Structure formats: structure tokens, C-alpha cells
Amino acid sequence: MNTRQTKRQPTGGVRAPRGAGPRRPAAGGRAPERRPAAAAGGEAAPAALNPAGVGRALLTQAVQVLGEVLTFAHPADAVLSRHFRENHALGHRDRGFIAESVYGVLRRLRWLRALAGGQTTPRQLLLAWLARGEGWPQRYFDGLVSVSERDWLNGLRGHGAENISLGERADLPDWLLERLLADGDEEALLALAHSLNRPAPLDLRVNPLKMSRDELLARLRADGLQVEPGVLSPLAVRLNRKPALQKHPAFVDGSFEVQDQGSQLLAYLVQPRRGELVVDFCAGAGGKTLHLGALMRSTGRLYAFDVSERRLARLKPRMARAGLSNVHPVAIAHENDARVKRLAGKADRVLVDAPCSGLGTLRRNPDLKWRQTPESVAEMTAKQGAILAAAARLVRPGGRLVYATCSLLAEENDAVVDAFLAAHPEFREVDAGEVLARQDIPVAAGARLRLSPAEQDTDGFFAAVLERADAHA
Structure with a gap:
């Protein structure tokens, strides 16, 4: 069922992407050590991107890839993967330089444009990132830039943060800034924004x-x-x-x-038991499905629904590797597919890891903040409500329904759950924190689970636990 971009799995193994984490492929690049990103308006630790071996040709190639990524016609990881396939002679270090440069610019795009004076070319953005984001001193640019570019970079280094707006400091588009600043706490917003600009562990x-x-x-x-x-x-x-x-x-x-730690907690909220009938309603490539199956000790029946046969095809070899025999992948056309309806009222547990904006995964997918729009989020919330309602029909009396997203936006999270509960009085909410506490999982969660990179150093996640009234209650 899941249609969100952040469900794509790494290509060719489990290497994390260039500073982005396991969900987006680095396509062969060499992963750098984790380090703090530049503070908003400030400098980064120098030379995280090793200048050794960076020549004009490699710099030009990185600029070309960045230019294509900045059209936002395709996800950044897809552009990088295709480029590396077409340029298979590139070594690990060169791939790492290109990918890390692209992700660095995407993370700090608005700040870099503000420093550079508004309209900038991909080459200027990349040079600005290397100088201010990566802290390259002038000598690192010897032989790479022209005299005029050298002068421009010198001026860029002297640019302070006096005239930088809140949105430029946070590196967020205005519409997203407004939504995350709903409570007016600028300090908390900047802490969240800075955490989203750091590569994920x-x-x-x-x-x-x-x-x-x-x-x-x-x-x-x-x-x-x-x-x-x-x-x-x-x-x-x-x-x-x-x-x-x-x-x-x-x-x-x-x-x-x-699998991100935050993502792992969702299976514990579902809390499947041996022998039960469990449904992963939006399974994607099955990361959470595998976790659920393991907690069930490969007993019972675990259905993995998704609208993408391609994603489900990636689940099958993972099931075999994990030693699971209780998982049944099922490709469906939509949430009301007949193959879904035949399980109506039969499921003990249903997980809806809903398609969403993915804005909680910006550490891994920094292009999403520039690719998503208020309109795309509005379309997503309508889909989320329909999927949750369809999944709820599968839950037996006394059974459990967990709704989750990797979004930070209230309209994809609380608003969807509140609307569902208002329309479905047969469901009641269960305290997510108590569900985890009973399993000795030390997460300071309230009634609804909320995780953020600023507080828990995970991707941003939301989850609500709902239970259907027992027919005999």
C-alpha cells in the first residue's frame, strides 16, 4: 500500500547513503564518519570531505549531478544511483565526494542561497557548501576555481548571519516552517531543524x-x-x-x-503474539514485516499488503534470509481490494504504516523538504484517512490497530487519528507509552508516540494505538 518515497530500500546491499542513513542508497559511495553539521549560519568542522584527489573533472561531475538533482524531477538517491551506474569506473572516494556534496547542499540549500545572494548556479552552491558547510580553507581550492571564483569565495567567507531569516537559518521552506512553528517556540524549532540537517546514524x-x-x-x-x-x-x-x-x-x-530505532518501536506497539493473524497493511519492502514476524516467532499468519509488486518482490528474499515462514506477501490494487476485504473482522493486530510526506526522515532524505508542497501533503492526508478506515475493517472485536507515519506534521498525524476516532466510536485509544512500558521499553512516550531526531536521535515518527471494543464488553 505504501506509496511514500521514503520506503525505497538501498540498492545493492545495506551500506548507508552519503550521510543519509540506510533508507536511501549511496550507490557505492564511501561513508564518512558521522559529525555535527554546520550550525545554522555557522561553520562546519573542516575537511570532512577529503580534498585529496578532487580535481576539476570530479568537481565538474559533482556540479552536473547537483544540477540535475536541483530540478527536483526525481529523488536525489535515484539520480545518484543512475549516475554511478552510468559511470561505473568511479572509485569509492569519488562516489563519496559526489554524493556527500549533493546531500550537503540539499541540507543547507536555503542558507547557502542566502549567503550567496539569492539566485545561484549549481557550481556556486557546491563551492559555497565546500567553503562554508565543509569548512574548506582557500588552499583546498587551488587549481579548482578561477580567479573570479576565488574572490567570490573570499567574500562569501566574510558573510555573517546578521541578515539571515529564521527560515534561512532553519533551512526550511516557509510553508513547512509555519507548520512546525505552530506553538511559536523558535528555539525548539531551530533545535529540530539543526537535528534534521545532521546525517543519521x-x-x-x-x-x-x-x-x-x-x-x-x-x-x-x-x-x-x-x-x-x-x-x-x-x-x-x-x-x-x-x-x-x-x-x-x-x-x-x-x-x-x-532499521532505524524509531521504526523498530512500531512493532512493539503492535505487540503481536504467537499464533495470531496479523496484517502489515502498507508493508513496502517489509522492514517492519520482518520484525513483526520475528516477534511472532514465525508462527500464525502475517499478511504483508502493498500496492507495489516490485516492493513486495524485495521482501521475499529477505523473508527467506530471516528464516520466516509465516509471512504472506499480497499485492493489492487499492485499500478496498477484495483480497483485503476477505479478512474483515478477522485480524488480531493491524499495522498501518501509512504513506506520508516523509518529513521526519530529512536526515536521510533532505530533498523531501524541497520536493513536498502543501498541496502534496493535503492529498496525502486524504489518502491516509481512507487507508486507516479500510484497515480498521479488518480488526476483530478486541483487536488492535496501530497508525503510524514518519511525518512531523500534525495534519498527517493527530488530525488523521482524531477524525478516525470521531467517525468510529467502536474504537478507543490506548496509551502508547503504557504499551511500551509494559514491555520494559524505556521511551518517554505519552498517549501517542512522538519521536524526533532532536530528542531521541531517531527519524521523526508518530504512532497511535487503537483497540476495537470487545463484542462482549
Whole structure:
């Protein structure tokens, strides 16, 4: 069912993208160490992008890719993947430079345009990012820029933050700024914006059918990787760097998957039990499906619905690798497909990880803030309401329905749930924080789960837990 852009899975393995995390492919680039992004209006730590080996030809190639990305005709990761396929002779370092440069400009696009004086070319934006965002000193540009560009960069370095607006400091379009600033707390908004401009860490989820978290930690540490247990999910492992893991034996044998800690919490809100009938209504490529199946210990029946056969096709080899035999992928035409209706009133648990704007994933997908519009969000909210209502019909009396998005916007989150509850008095809300607390998961969640990179260092997530009244109540 899921149609959102952020459901796309990495191409060719589990390497995280250039500073973007596991959901968007780096297409072969070398992942840099995680570091804080430049503060709004300030400078970054110098030379995170190594200037060694960067020549005019590579710089020109990065500018060309950036120019195509800035048309916003296609997602940034798709443009990068295609470019690297067409230029397969590029080495890891060159791919990393191109991809990191593109993502860096996308994260700080509005700020860079303000510094550079409004209308700018892709080349000027890239040079401005290297000088101000990456902190390259003038000597790094020797042999790369013209005399006039050198003079322009010198002037750019002296540009302060005196005339930078709130939207430029936050690097958000005005419409999104207004929605996130609804409570008038500029300090909280800037903290959120800065966190969204930092590359996401790399989280793994242990497959409990294969090994324990302690066993995976020991195995990865023995391989020289810097890892630590996740602080939110009982199955999470966090890496300090972003190595290529697609050939690691523990990945190949299904002992772990790449999954943000916030995303992992959704399965615990569903809280499936052995032998139950569970539905992942918008399964995509099945990251949450695999988690649900593991929590069910590969018993019962777990239906994975999606409108994309291509996404579901990616789920099947992952199921086999994970050792799951209880998952049944089903391609559907729409939320009211006959294959959906035949489960009416039969499901013990239903997860609706709804198609959404994806604005909670800007650390991984910075182009979304420039590609989404108020109109596209409005279209999405109508779809979300229809999907939630259709999924609710599957829930048996006494069963559970979980609605979730990776959006930060109230109209995709609270407004959808409130409208649903008003129209469906047979459902009541269950405190999400209490559901997690009963499973000894230490998340300071309220009645509805709200996660943000500023507070929990996860993607932005929202979830509400609903239960259908028992017929005998």
C-alpha cells in the first residue's frame, strides 16, 4: 500500500547513503564518519570531505549531478544511483565526494542561497557548501576555481548571519516552517531543524530467531566495528560509522537488518503474539514485516499488503534470509481490494504504516523538504484517512490497530487519528507509552508516540494505538 518515497530500500546491499542513513542508497559511495553539521549560519568542522584527489573533472561531475538533482524531477538517491551506474569506473572516494556534496547542499540549500545572494548556479552552491558547510580553507581550492571564483569565495567567507531569516537559518521552506512553528517556540524549532540537517546514524535490528543482541554486539566488535546497544529498542544496535555490511556473514545469514530505532518501536506497539493473524497493511519492502514476524516467532499468519509488486518482490528474499515462514506477501490494487476485504473482522493486530510526506526522515532524505508542497501533503492526508478506515475493517472485536507515519506534521498525524476516532466510536485509544512500558521499553512516550531526531536521535515518527471494543464488553 505504501506509496511514500521514503520506503525505497538501498540498492545493492545495506551500506548507508552519503550521510543519509540506510533508507536511501549511496550507490557505492564511501561513508564518512558521522559529525555535527554546520550550525545554522555557522561553520562546519573542516575537511570532512577529503580534498585529496578532487580535481576539476570530479568537481565538474559533482556540479552536473547537483544540477540535475536541483530540478527536483526525481529523488536525489535515484539520480545518484543512475549516475554511478552510468559511470561505473568511479572509485569509492569519488562516489563519496559526489554524493556527500549533493546531500550537503540539499541540507543547507536555503542558507547557502542566502549567503550567496539569492539566485545561484549549481557550481556556486557546491563551492559555497565546500567553503562554508565543509569548512574548506582557500588552499583546498587551488587549481579548482578561477580567479573570479576565488574572490567570490573570499567574500562569501566574510558573510555573517546578521541578515539571515529564521527560515534561512532553519533551512526550511516557509510553508513547512509555519507548520512546525505552530506553538511559536523558535528555539525548539531551530533545535529540530539543526537535528534534521545532521546525517543519521546507522541502526541495526537483531533478528531474535537467529541470535541475541549481545551475540551480535560481540560478533561485530570482534570484526573491529564500533557498536553499542540501542537505547530505545531491545533489538537495536547502533554503529558509530557506516561501513558496507551487505557482505557481512551476519547480514547474509539474516541475523540483522538495517532499521532505524524509531521504526523498530512500531512493532512493539503492535505487540503481536504467537499464533495470531496479523496484517502489515502498507508493508513496502517489509522492514517492519520482518520484525513483526520475528516477534511472532514465525508462527500464525502475517499478511504483508502493498500496492507495489516490485516492493513486495524485495521482501521475499529477505523473508527467506530471516528464516520466516509465516509471512504472506499480497499485492493489492487499492485499500478496498477484495483480497483485503476477505479478512474483515478477522485480524488480531493491524499495522498501518501509512504513506506520508516523509518529513521526519530529512536526515536521510533532505530533498523531501524541497520536493513536498502543501498541496502534496493535503492529498496525502486524504489518502491516509481512507487507508486507516479500510484497515480498521479488518480488526476483530478486541483487536488492535496501530497508525503510524514518519511525518512531523500534525495534519498527517493527530488530525488523521482524531477524525478516525470521531467517525468510529467502536474504537478507543490506548496509551502508547503504557504499551511500551509494559514491555520494559524505556521511551518517554505519552498517549501517542512522538519521536524526533532532536530528542531521541531517531527519524521523526508518530504512532497511535487503537483497540476495537470487545463484542462482549
